[in-house]
Amino acid sequence: MTRDSLIRALEAAESHCAGRGEKLTPVRRRVLELVLEADAPVKAYDLLEALKPGPGAAKPPTVYRALDFLMAAGLVHKVEALNAFVGCSHAHDDGGAELFICSDCGSVEERHGAPDPVNMPDGFVIERSVVEHFGHCANCRH
Amino acid sequence: MTRDSLIRALEAAESHCAGRGEKLTPVRRRVLELVLEADAPVKAYDLLEALKPGPGAAKPPTVYRALDFLMAAGLVHKVEALNAFVGCSHAHDDGGAELFICSDCGSVEERHGAPDPVNMPDGFVIERSVVEHFGHCANCRH
């Protein structure tokens, strides 16, 4: 992600939060920035490390609280199978995203609006879906 | 799961392993039994507890090794979003399953053969998919 698009994403996030009556505080903004900067899913404790240099070294709850907020706002998604987090420049309030994660380079592509499964159990009502595809992206495929 | 179908599932598992040139040892068999008996996803440390009563109290690696084996054999699936495990009476060597998990009663239904995503990034090749739907089953819906 380029410097410019990072800045644009942060501004978009700011107004996205404002629209929801919530505040993108400095900690939250910094965490979002770190997640967006990364070119692969980021671990919570790596964020923790990255926040250390500052005068107030962050503790785990700080990071997890920021991540919870960002996930609720749709600005960050958790990759459940990796216990890691990916940023999302175009926030959506709808449920979950469909993620395509390259096992070689770590890049993540996000898609939305997958149709309901064809083969659903009778009467089941979906509230939240986790869909994560692991494989090789066009660049890494040989 | 009834007593009878449990026994049948264990026998099926036994021959499934034999067909692969692998052994369903007592520890592995016991872990599979515990997972199948449960009517909801089971945590690794609950299995650990359940194995304690025996003379040799199991340690974490024992349980995780058994689970790794059973997953490789397709007899157990991990619910990534819950860090928990579900049994699967009809083993399949193919990749992953699509899981429907009821948030009320914990019941899990398994489906297979979902079509490839319609909206896949150009050139992406899927190796393994994690698909977990959370919601309410027919019995718990109101």
Added chain:
DNA sequence: TGCGAGTGGTGATATTATAACATCCGTGAT
């Protein structure tokens, strides 16, 4: 001014998972 909600700091601890090395046991070669 004082209250209350929201936010973040801090220390402790719970939960999930693996590393590293020792031991045991069955199988096949010598």
Added chain:
DNA sequence: ATCACGGATGTTATAATATCACCACTCGCA
């Protein structure tokens, strides 16, 4: 028979991930 080997398990310790409980601060507002 016995030795060497590989697979499975036992054992100790620790790594990695996540939450709890409580306190302090700040800001908007009655």
